[in-house]
Amino acid sequence: MKFKEGDKVQFIREGSLIDGVVKEFKDCSPDMWYLIDDKCKDSWIFEGHLIPLTPLPVIPQFVADWIEYCKKHCWGLSEALEDTYENSCMPEEVMDWFEDCRENQELFARAWLDGYEIKEPLYYIKVIDSYFGYINLNLKTGAYTTSTNEEPVGFKTKFTESEIKNMDTRYWAFAVPVEEVEETK
Structure with missing residues (x-):
């Protein structure tokens, strides 16, 4: 089988x-x-x-933004991969991403040709320096409370950057990457 x-x-x-x-x-x-x-x-x-089914390549949001920018300006794949004088508007984080790993150029090409999924990091919002200092969203009522970062049924404790900024832009200052918290457990 x-x-x-x-x-x-x-x-x-x-x-x-x-x-x-x-x-x-x-x-x-x-x-x-x-x-x-x-x-x-x-x-x-x-x-x-x-x-x-071959899964779509997963890329960060800033790379997806670069792909869309290049396509909007009718650039080809080779132009999008170059950082020449004419194309010096490539964001630094995209250049760093290309330099970070040689395979990222191939990943970029596959995303350009086949489409992609966006990898968005998740964050906790830690507003109080305490075990119970994390923002929790009650999915049934829409109310926000503080509690642990555990995610019981009916609650959400992990948020994307855009979700946090849509709640209140001031919460972004309290965002803690989920990976950092999970590593300390």
Whole structure:
């Protein structure tokens, strides 16, 4: 068995590449058949006609912003990767990201060509220097309270930068990356 329930796959139907999710499978030895949900209809597809869905590259928001800026200005991929005199507006954090790891150039090219997902860091909002000093959002009532950074059912304690700034821009000064807190546990 190549795929399991919940796997994302692709197959060709009527000349088009279709994305779907494995709902169930049937062993009809020597063949394996999979029930695929492709959002339009469920279809039984022979295993040999399925390929795993290649995940989109995950990039930081500032890289996504650079890609969109370059495409808006009708630049090609090679221009977006260069930091020449004509293209000296490349943000420093993008240059640093390219220099940080050689594979980032390839990741950038894949994101440019195939699309991407954005990796947004998460933060706690620690307003009091105490175990109970973290902002918690009650998802049912929308009320904010302070408590621990644990995330019980019905509460949210981890927020993106934009979520924090939408609450109140002053909270950004109290943002603590989730990774930093998790490392100290």
